[in-house]
Amino acid sequence: MSEKMDGFDLSPNSNSDNEEEGVHVLAVDDSLVDRKVIERLLKISSCKVTAVDSGWRALKLLGLLDEEDKSSSSSSSSAGFDVLKVDLIITDYCMPGMTGYELLKKIKESTTFREIPVVIMSSENVVARIDRCLEEGAEDFIVKPVKLSDVKRIRDYMASREVRSVQNQEERSSSNINKRKLQECFDLSLSSSPPSISSSSSSSSSSSSSSLSYPSRSPSLTPSPPSLFSSSAPCSPSSLDSPTRRLKMTGFD
Amino acid sequence: MLGWGVDRLRADMSRLLAILFHQGVLDEQFLQLQQLQDESSPNFVSEVVNIYFHESEKLLRNLRGLLLDREFSDYKKMGIHLNQFMGSSSSIGAKRVRNVCVAFRAASEQNNRAGCLRALELLEHEYCYLKNKLHELFQMEQQRVLAAGVRYPLHQQL
Numbered sequence: 001m002s003e004k005m006d007g008f009d010l011s012p013n014s015n016s017d018n019e020e021e022g023v024h025v026l027a028v029d030d031s032l033v034d035r036k037v038i039e040r041l042l043k044i045s046s047c048k049v050t051a052v053d054s055g056w057r058a059l060k061l062l063g064l065l066d067e068e069d070k071s072s073s074s075s076s077s078s079a080g081f082d083v084l085k086v087d088l089i090i091t092d093y094c095m096p097g098m099t100g101y102e103l104l105k106k107i108k109e110s111t112t113f114r115e116i117p118v119v120i121m122s123s124e125n126v127v128a129r130i131d132r133c134l135e136e137g138a139e140d141f142i143v144k145p146v147k148l149s150d151v152k153r154i155r156d157y158m159a160s161r162e163v164r165s166v167q168n169q170e171e172r173s174s175s176n177i178n179k180r181k182l183q184e185c186f187d188l189s190l191s192s193s194p195p196s197i198s199s200s201s202s203s204s205s206s207s208s209s210s211s212l213s214y215p216s217r218s219p220s221l222t223p224s225p226p227s228l229f230s231s232s233a234p235c236s237p238s239s240l241d242s243p244t245r246r247l248k249m250t251g252f253d
Numbered sequence: 254m255l256g257w258g259v260d261r262l263r264a265d266m267s268r269l270l271a272i273l274f275h276q277g278v279l280d281e282q283f284l285q286l287q288q289l290q291d292e293s294s295p296n297f298v299s300e301v302v303n304i305y306f307h308e309s310e311k312l313l314r315n316l317r318g319l320l321l322d323r324e325f326s327d328y329k330k331m332g333i334h335l336n337q338f339m340g341s342s343s344s345i346g347a348k349r350v351r352n353v354c355v356a357f358r359a360a361s362e363q364n365n366r367a368g369c370l371r372a373l374e375l376l377e378h379e380y381c382y383l384k385n386k387l388h389e390l391f392q393m394e395q396q397r398v399l400a401a402g403v404r405y406p407l408h409q410q411l
């Protein structure tokens with residue numbers, strides 16, 4: 001059963017103990033019928049769902065509100081709403097007030113949230129609209145009515161994203177281990193250039209060919225903003241994932 | 254005693270659904286909704302459809318109110334209501350209702366009041382037919398569940 005609070009549909013997951021696992025989706029749609037349907041589609045696809053009725057509420061939940069709304073946001077935080085951690089946002093295009101396109105732009109403009117994939121839903125199959133959304137950074141565009149096959153496609157994309165991120169993390173930790181070993185063996189300081197160390201270690205590591213491109217990625221990454229993956233990595237090419245994060249769901253690196 | 258009716262009810266439901274599909278009243282999106290119904294959400298279809306009925310009747314009242322107003326001119330507002338109606342109808346698979354909304358919207362975009370009035374009448378008729386048929390379907394489903402319960406009382410404890 002779901003409770004309704006002030007425009008939110010909070011759907012407690014039956015396996016709420018594994019909050020770390022599973023994809024958490026924020027669904028935005030002004031139509032109650034569509035919210036119910038998308039919620040069910042996502043839950044039956046093993047996703048945790050929070051459904052809201054407007055872009056404004058979505059931004060509030062994410063903690064992305066503008067300064068003028070500080071008074072209302074402080075009252076909502078006293079009501080016990082923590083900032084939500086979501087893995088995916090799926091939003092309707094046509095909504096009163098803030099459209100799905102405007103919501104998409106606000107999310108992509110935010111340094112904290114631009115990593116989160118955004119999917120747009122629309123009942124109108126307008127090519128110009130689809131192009132505009134994809135250009136603004138939407139991962140995918142679904143023509144309504146949304147079906148199980150659409151949600152499955154999204155789910156598969158999220159799973160492949162997770163695999164890529166795990167692979168990248170494994171590469172980072174294996175390169176760190178190799179660096180330490182080299183340090184022990186040759187008594188080198190860590191100030192020596194990471195690219196040369198990693199290129200020598202990559203030949204001994206059993207990881208895929210993407211580790212060979214590891215040094216070539218680092219020069220292009222210096223101007224990039226901090227990404228969600230950069231927090232734990234000590235070495236410089238920490239936001240390895242940033243060139244690939246904008247992949248559309250039908251493509252692979 | 255009631256048990257033998259379960260199969261008959263199931264057959265009747267299938268027949269009614271087949272008719273509704275054949276008439277174009279429902280499309281495959283309704284089947285999609287049925288696929289989303291299971292033990293964890295046993296009344297999903299009727300819940301969503303009841304929300305749809307509630308919202309649709311509000312929209313129909315609004316549309317009628319707008320059009321019957323002698324000084325009516327807000328076709329844009331009517332368009333917004335129609336878009337909502339179209340969207341929710343398509344989400345539950347109410348194909349004929351949705352198609353009438355499309356025609357209604359076309360008349361509205363041409364500021365054709367007479368055309369809108371005709372479309373509204375047709376829309377109300379189609380909506381009524383859909384509602385009646387879906388109620389029939391849900392009643393049969395309820396009877397089937399009850400009859401199945403009587404037939405296999407032990408299974409209710411599962």
